[in-house]
Amino acid sequence: MRARIRTLTDGTATGLAVLSTILVVAPLVAIFIYLIYKGASSLSWAFFTRNPVPVGEMGGGMANAIVGSAILLTVASLIGVPVGISGGIFLAEYGRGTKLANAIRFTADVLNGVPSIVMGIAAYSLVVVPQGHFSAFSGGVALGIMMIPTVCRTTEEMLLMVPNAVREAALALGVPNWRSVLAITVRTASPGIITGCMLAFARVAGETAPLIFTAFGNVGWSGKLSEPIAALPLQIYVYALSPYDDWHRLAWAGSLVLIVLIVFSVALVRYVTSRGVLKGAS
Amino acid sequence: MGVGIEVINLNAWYGTNHTLQDINLNIPANHVTALIGPSGCGKSTFVRCLNRMHETNPIARVTGTVLIGDLDIYEDANPVEIRRRVGMVFQRPNPFPTMSIYDNVAAGLKLNGYRNHRALDEIVEKSLKNSALWDEVKDDLKKKSGASLSGGQQQRLCIARALAVDPEVLLMDEPASALDPVSTAKIEDLIFQLKSQYTIVIVTHNMQQAARVAEKTGFFLNGRMVEFDSTHKIFTNPSDKRTEDYITGRFG
Numbered sequence: 446m447r448a449r450i451r452t453l454t455d456g457t458a459t460g461l462a463v464l465s466t467i468l469v470v471a472p473l474v475a476i477f478i479y480l481i482y483k484g485a486s487s488l489s490w491a492f493f494t495r496n497p498v499p500v501g502e503m504g505g506g507m508a509n510a511i512v513g514s515a516i517l518l519t520v521a522s523l524i525g526v527p528v529g530i531s532g533g534i535f536l537a538e539y540g541r542g543t544k545l546a547n548a549i550r551f552t553a554d555v556l557n558g559v560p561s562i563v564m565g566i567a568a569y570s571l572v573v574v575p576q577g578h579f580s581a582f583s584g585g586v587a588l589g590i591m592m593i594p595t596v597c598r599t600t601e602e603m604l605l606m607v608p609n610a611v612r613e614a615a616l617a618l619g620v621p622n623w624r625s626v627l628a629i630t631v632r633t634a635s636p637g638i639i640t641g642c643m644l645a646f647a648r649v650a651g652e653t654a655p656l657i658f659t660a661f662g663n664v665g666w667s668g669k670l671s672e673p674i675a676a677l678p679l680q681i682y683v684y685a686l687s688p689y690d691d692w693h694r695l696a697w698a699g700s701l702v703l704i705v706l707i708v709f710s711v712a713l714v715r716y717v718t719s720r721g722v723l724k725g726a727s
Numbered sequence: 728m729g730v731g732i733e734v735i736n737l738n739a740w741y742g743t744n745h746t747l748q749d750i751n752l753n754i755p756a757n758h759v760t761a762l763i764g765p766s767g768c769g770k771s772t773f774v775r776c777l778n779r780m781h782e783t784n785p786i787a788r789v790t791g792t793v794l795i796g797d798l799d800i801y802e803d804a805n806p807v808e809i810r811r812r813v814g815m816v817f818q819r820p821n822p823f824p825t826m827s828i829y830d831n832v833a834a835g836l837k838l839n840g841y842r843n844h845r846a847l848d849e850i851v852e853k854s855l856k857n858s859a860l861w862d863e864v865k866d867d868l869k870k871k872s873g874a875s876l877s878g879g880q881q882q883r884l885c886i887a888r889a890l891a892v893d894p895e896v897l898l899m900d901e902p903a904s905a906l907d908p909v910s911t912a913k914i915e916d917l918i919f920q921l922k923s924q925y926t927i928v929i930v931t932h933n934m935q936q937a938a939r940v941a942e943k944t945g946f947f948l949n950g951r952m953v954e955f956d957s958t959h960k961i962f963t964n965p966s967d968k969r970t971e972d973y974i975t976g977r978f979g
Contacts, residue, residue, distance in 0.1 A: 619811030
């Protein structure tokens with residue numbers, strides 16, 4: 446009797462867990478399927494190779510926006526990843542228990558909750574106003590600042606998970622502390638740190654609001670960081686709000702491409718970084 | 728070659744807890760010295776004071792003098808330099824989990840900027856042979872992670888890692904307490920062989936182990952060293968009543 450109740454409880458718990466998993470994954474799958482349904486038909490060679498064309502002309506693509514997004518995300522990652530990881534290393538390895546560390550941790554958590562449009566305004570006043578014009582660089586700064594708290598806090602958490610025995614082992618070998626931190630602790634935590642970076646990357650890749658006052662958008666090519674630049678989310682935003690069916694279709698296609706590119710870059714980073722992992726490494 | 732260790736009036740604290748009180752002791756070169764005593768008696772703290780690992784805890788404090796050979800480690804040298812001369816093996820095997828077996832052994836040298844790859848190969852082989860692990864891992868040196876080995880193998884890997892930086896003293900903090908009897912026997916054989924090249928200090932809970940491997944034994948109780956003598960004397964005819972009570976199993 447008792448055994449039957451246990452089996453039943455076990456089955457119910459497993460069932461609930463599976464159900465919750467489905468509930469979590471379902472919206473993602475639904476969005477993806479809907480995007481393919483709406484967007485795939487508008488994908489063409491021209492979409493990837495041509496720039497937008499004026500209203501009324503058929504065709505045109507988002508080549509400049511795809512490249513623009515890539516440039517913006519590169520700038521953002523160059524700012525957000527090193528700053529975030531350094532901050533996380535400080536919090537976990539040097540500042541433990543200090544007031545400065547607590548202040549940084551609190552600031553990072555608040556920064557994480559700041560609406561992205563506010564981040565855009567901040568970058569506007571910090572970069573755009575002094576420079577006197579919209580620019581790709583200012584867009585990258587806005588996105589980069591948004592990446593910092595996520596990267597910083599996940600780096601800290603992952604470093605704290607590295608057992609103290611590993612740190613002691615390095616110190617006991619006569620390895621200087623900074624070297625032990627970089628070559629042993631950070632390396633041991635690197636899979637988690639990379640996951641944190643990719644989360645931050647994926648999050649800012651789809652941001653529109655911070656780019657409105659910074660990168661601004663551009664209908665043509667822009668190769669310079671000092672000029673306004675097109676970005677996929679911006680282009681989608683503009684096209685989706687327009688009254689033209691042709692632009693709506695392009696917006697759907699753009700959304701699909703954006704998601705696929707994010708998934709692709711995350712998978713690529715994972716593949717590249719997992720190649721050196723040894724048999725039995727934990 | 729090993730060097731002797733002289734400890735004069737050593738005191739250590741964790742916060743307000745006075746964990747070591749007025750320790751005076753001469754540890755002879757190229758011998759095995761065992762430290763025994765009940766849990767919390769300060770023997771681990773003591774060995775951690777010999778390579779300045781004690782002070783890596785921010786609330787810890789040390790006073791007194793420790794001479795490793797001629798070197799006054801709290802006066803004349805920085806901790807990093809001392810830890811290269813005084814190797815340490817911990818209670819739980821702690822190989823670097825993301826590194827290969829080879830890199831684990833080479834870590835101490837590589838992370839100190841040693842770049843001579845051919846010499847490194849030789850040092851790794853020699854260290855693994857010295858720790859009696861070579862035959863078991865020689866085919867997987869760069870393929871397997873240090874964490875993929877069994878517990879006993881991991882501990883011998885940690886010994887090899889400590890030997891690779893060529894220390895003069897080897898501190899072992901209960902090196903076999905997490906291991907099965909077969910692995911323990913291997914570690915003890917190893918200690919026996921290594922003492923010709925190193926001065927070895929081993930902390931142990933296991934009195935038979937102390938009797939088997941050590942020439943000298945020190946008995947610690949409540950942060951003080953009660954008695955230090957030849958192992959034979961400690962186990963057959965101790966001078967102090969408390970030592971006798973402990974080794975005959977009346978407490979601890």
